[in-house]
Amino acid sequence: MNGALITDEVNLKIASEADIVLARQQGRALAAKLGFNATEQALIATAISEVTRNIVQYAGQGTLKIEVESHEGVQAVVVIAQDNGPGIPDIARAMEDGYSTGGGLGLGLPGAKRLMNDFLICSETGKGTTVTMKKWKRS
Amino acid sequence: MVPPILKQGTCLMILPQSALTDADWRKLQEEALERVGKHRARGVIVDVSALDVLDSFACRVLRSLAIAINMRGAKTVIVGIQPEVAFSMAQLGLTLRLGGIATALDLEEGLDLLRRGLSDARQGRFERFAAPGRVAIKEKRPDCERCADY
Numbered sequence: 001m002n003g004a005l006i007t008d009e010v011n012l013k014i015a016s017e018a019d020i021v022l023a024r025q026q027g028r029a030l031a032a033k034l035g036f037n038a039t040e041q042a043l044i045a046t047a048i049s050e051v052t053r054n055i056v057q058y059a060g061q062g063t064l065k066i067e068v069e070s071h072e073g074v075q076a077v078v079v080i081a082q083d084n085g086p087g088i089p090d091i092a093r094a095m096e097d098g099y100s101t102g103g104g105l106g107l108g109l110p111g112a113k114r115l116m117n118d119f120l121i122c123s124e125t126g127k128g129t130t131v132t133m134k135k136w137k138r139s
Numbered sequence: 140m141v142p143p144i145l146k147q148g149t150c151l152m153i154l155p156q157s158a159l160t161d162a163d164w165r166k167l168q169e170e171a172l173e174r175v176g177k178h179r180a181r182g183v184i185v186d187v188s189a190l191d192v193l194d195s196f197a198c199r200v201l202r203s204l205a206i207a208i209n210m211r212g213a214k215t216v217i218v219g220i221q222p223e224v225a226f227s228m229a230q231l232g233l234t235l236r237l238g239g240i241a242t243a244l245d246l247e248e249g250l251d252l253l254r255r256g257l258s259d260a261r262q263g264r265f266e267r268f269a270a271p272g273r274v275a276i277k278e279k280r281p282d283c284e285r286c287a288d289y
Contacts, residue, residue, distance in 0.1 A: 020160070025158065038223045042226070043223075046230075046231060053194070107233065111230070111233075
């Protein structure tokens, strides 16, 4: 994030299924405001839906921040999903398609990674998980 | 909000008007299955054209809904997946998992698909209908311009 200008835009507490819908709607609205096209808005909203659902399902609660980053005149939506839940014991497996410990399709994390441009995951067992992902606006 | 379920002939139509929470999806699944029995429906259409996101949870619900409805003796068609939603689903990796479910462009095409599927079923030709695990109809219809693409 060197040389980046960061402004806090959205800061949400994620604690229920209704927050998943709210989070993706706010993410889409911000992306629209920045001039992302309809397809990119849908990609961002879907990725937010996946990572916030992980918070609700595995950690119970957490936070979602959506920021704007600028690098050499190109803007990006930065989504940071953070929780203090149980953490992910095996990140490599969690990033595999079809692997789920929660009865889902196992597409949440690997799918979100495909939907966005940059994807970073930090997790420590017993401490929590932070997913940071970015979508750059095609200029 | 749990979407309304409307009855149209032997079909049920589920028309979500706004974003559904996970709880709404679960409730919808229950209600749809119950209504299939209550109305003796032969087909169920889920029109998702008003939904701007179909994530992995929504797709999982749609898929199990279609399979369960099939077990109740009716067929399901998902219609109205918006272009950007379709693209997001493909990127997410949902294509293969939704592949067995019949889809159509819109309500009209969906009803047409069910009507043809149902009349064929009465004649004992079930195989034309897209069952879970099978790819949808590829037969050319003489009256349809788009069918030339096949």
